[in-house]
Structures are given as structure tokens and as C-alpha cells.
Amino acid sequence: MRQAGCTLVLIALVLGLTSAPGFAERNLVPTLDRSFDVCPDRPAEPVWMQQIPLRQVYHRVLVQDIYRAQNLEQVVEIGNCDCATRFPSWDAAEAVFRERYASNERWEMLQASDAYNRRANAARTAAKAICDAAGNW
Numbered sequence: 001m002r003q004a005g006c007t008l009v010l011i012a013l014v015l016g017l018t019s020a021p022g023f024a025e026r027n028l029v030p031t032l033d034r035s036f037d038v039c040p041d042r043p044a045e046p047v048w049m050q051q052i053p054l055r056q057v058y059h060r061v062l063v064q065d066i067y068r069a070q071n072l073e074q075v076v077e078i079g080n081c082d083c084a085t086r087f088p089s090w091d092a093a094e095a096v097f098r099e100r101y102a103s104n105e106r107w108e109m110l111q112a113s114d115a116y117n118r119r120a121n122a123a124r125t126a127a128k129a130i131c132d133a134a135g136n137w
Contacts, residue, residue, distance in 0.1 A: 038136050042087035046094060062101060062109045065116035067093035072123040081131035 036042060044050075049060045070093055075081045101109055131137040 039083035039087050041083065043089050046090050049090075058106055058109050058113070059097070059102075062113045062116070063090070063093050063097045065113045065120065066096050069116040069120040069123070070096075072120050072127040075127040075130055076123050079130060081127070081134040081136045083136060086131060086136055 045060075045064075049063060052060050067090060071086055071088065074088075075085055078085065101112055104112070128137055
């Protein structure tokens with residue numbers, strides 16, 4: 001009996017969520033077009049990153065993580081969040097990747113990604129405050 005009651009609650013929850021007015025108003029269509037409200041002229045990822053084979057996608061993720069950490073740390077270091085600081089070219093992140101990680105094993109790149117994510121998260125709160133004040137968050 002308990003299982004039947006849980007099933008009914010689950011069905012009611014699903015029906016309630018899918019029939020809510022807010023749900024019907026959303027037009028969630030996946031797209032590859034990227035448009036941004038903040039700093040719309042940010043540089044695109046390098047072409048090689050966009051065309052990387054699926055088995056090597058961790059290379060792309062590492063470069064993205066390096067880029068994010070570098071940019072947030074730079075915002076905090078200089079106390080400025082203009083678009084050029086928040087979203088510079090990808091050159092510096094690519095250079096770090098090529099110099100330090102390009103020939104590494106997968107597990108080493110995953111560890112490096114984790115370290116860059118920790119660095120970015122450590123700088124995020126301070127960077128967000130600076131960027132909020134500049135209207136670029």
C-alpha cells in the first residue's frame with residue numbers, strides 16, 4: 001500500500017509541475033548560437049577546442065578551467081571587471097595548457113582541472129562583487 005501512495009504522490013507532482021503556467025511559458029529550445037547579456041563581444045574559444053575529438057574533451061575542459069581561474073584572479077588582483085579583463089583572449093590559457101599539460105596523461109589533466117576549479121572558486125566571491133559593481137556579472 002505504501003508503494004502505491006508514493007506512486008500517486010509522484011504522479012501528482014509530475015502533473016503539477018508540467019501543467020503549471022510558468023512551465024508552459026518557457027521555450028527551452030537547445031541551440032548552438034551563443035549570445036550573452038554581459039560582455040557580448042567576448043572572444044570565441046579557439047577553433048581547435050571546438051573541434052576536439054570526444055575522447056579528448058578533457059583537454060578542452062582543462063583549457064576552459066585555466067581560462068576561468070586566470071580571469072577571475074585577474075579581476076580580483078587589479079580590482080577591475082571591464083569586459084577585456086573578465087573575458088580576454090584565450091592566448092594565455094592556451095599557452096599554460098601547451099607549456100604545462102599538453103603531453104600529460106588524462107588523469108593528470110583531470111587533477112589540474114580540479115586545481116584550477118578550486119582556484120576559480122576561491123576568487124569567485126571577490127570577483128563577483130567587483131563585477132556586480134561594474135554591471136558585468
